[in-house]
Amino acid sequence: DTGVSQNPRHKITKRGQNVTFRCDPISEHNRLYWYRQTLGQGPEFLTYFQNEAQLEKSRLLSDRFSAERPKGSFSTLEIQRTEQGDSAMYLCASSPLNPEAFFGQGTRLTVV
Amino acid sequence: SQKIEQNSEALNIQEGKTATLTCNYTNYSPAYLQWYRQDPGRGPVFLLLIRENEKEKRKERLKVTFDTTLKQSLFHITASQPADSATYLCALNTGGFKTIFGAGTRLFVKA
Numbered sequence: 001d002t003g004v005s006q007n008p009r010h011k012i013t014k015r016g017q018n019v020t021f022r023c024d025p026i027s028e029h030n031r032l033y034w035y036r037q038t039l040g041q042g043p044e045f046l047t048y049f050q051n052e053a054q055l056e057k058s059r060l061l062s063d064r065f066s067a068e069r070p071k072g073s074f075s076t077l078e079i080q081r082t083e084q085g086d087s088a089m090y091l092c093a094s095s096p097l098n099p100e101a102f103f104g105q106g107t108r109l110t111v112v
Numbered sequence: 113s114q115k116i117e118q119n120s121e122a123l124n125i126q127e128g129k130t131a132t133l134t135c136n137y138t139n140y141s142p143a144y145l146q147w148y149r150q151d152p153g154r155g156p157v158f159l160l161l162i163r164e165n166e167k168e169k170r171k172e173r174l175k176v177t178f179d180t181t182l183k184q185s186l187f188h189i190t191a192s193q194p195a196d197s198a199t200y201l202c203a204l205n206t207g208g209f210k211t212i213f214g215a216g217t218r219l220f221v222k223a
Contacts, residue, residue, distance in 0.1 A: 004155075033211070042116075042201050042213030043156065056209045091155050099144060099205050103155030 002026060004104035006092050012110045013082055020078045021107045025094030032075050033101060034067055035091040043091055049075060082111045114139040116214040118202055124220045131189040133217045135202030138183060140212075142204040145178055147187050150199045150216065159200075160187075192221045 005024040013019050025032050030051050035043035046065070048056040051072035064082075069075040079086055089108050093101035117136045125131050135145070144163045148156035162169045162178045162185070169176045175188040189196050199216040 031209075035213075040215065042203075042215045045210050045212065048209040050209075058210075093155070099211070100146065100158040100161055101156075101211065102158065105153075106155050108153075 004092055004094055004102050006090075006104035006107050008107055009105060010108045010110075012112060015082060015084060015111055017082055018078065018080045019082060019109065020076055021090055021092075021109075023075045023077070023092030023094075023104060025073070025075070025092070026102055027073075029094035029096050029102070030072065031095045031097075032069055033093045033095075034075070034077050035093065037089045037091055037106070038087075046077075079109075082109075084111045087111045114212070116140075116202060116204060116212060118200075118214040119217045120215060122218040122220055124222065125192055127193060127221055127223050129192055131192045131196065131219055131221070133187040133200050133202075133219065135185040135187070135214055136183060137204060140183070140204055141180075144205050145176075145185050146203040146205070146211070147174075147176055147185075148201040148203060148213075150201055156201055156213075189219075192219075194221045194223050197221050 007022045032049040034046040037043045047067050049069040052069050064080045067077045087110050089106040091106045093103045095101045115138045146161045147159045150156040160176045162176045173190045177186045197220050199218050201216040202214040204212050
């Protein structure tokens with residue numbers, strides 16, 4: 001499968017714990033995005049990478065959230081000191097120079 | 113403030129009919145607009161992109177129109193099938209890196 005891969009698919013964590021999600025984009029895509037989606041809403045932009053450079057970060061992203069793309073390939077999204085409001089689907093997408101984005105299946109986070 | 117609005121109510125239509133979904137936006141001047149399909153528990157799938165200088169775009173049974181004066185895009189599915197049942201998301205790019213999505217419209221096609 002040469003699509004965008006996200007792991008894990010599901011994560012249940014206790015409030016206050018740290019979690020890390022991984023995204024493997026399509027190999028020739030140099031653009032990578034993270035989005036968050038809650039029930040009944042569209043994906044909400046979190047951050048954008050072009051190769052290894054993080055070029056934009058949403059103001060909605062608190063300092064508990066950090067994302068990396070160390071070698072311009074896979075990316076990780078870490079949430080520290082999770083809160084119940086962090087429960088959502090976290091989506092990763094990649095694209096070539098075209099604007100259309102290819103999404104992964106997402107990681108569903110539940111904070112209990 | 114900037115807003116993208118899609119019908120929050122679900123659209124129910126009979127198989128074989130044309131489904132028309134609406135996307136309205138305010139306070140944006142998008143360079144292009146995209147439509148995605150999303151099935152429950154899965155990531156969105158890209159369908160069509162239309163640029164600001166294009167009035168209409170077609171792909172098989174899909175058609176998108178883009179009226180930058182009305183600030184509106186219409187998404188049509190002709191000869192609809194039950195397999196077309198899904199949530200359809202409108203998304204705007206403003207020439208930068210960020211894509212803003214609407215909340216989506218749920219479509220149900222009855223056999």
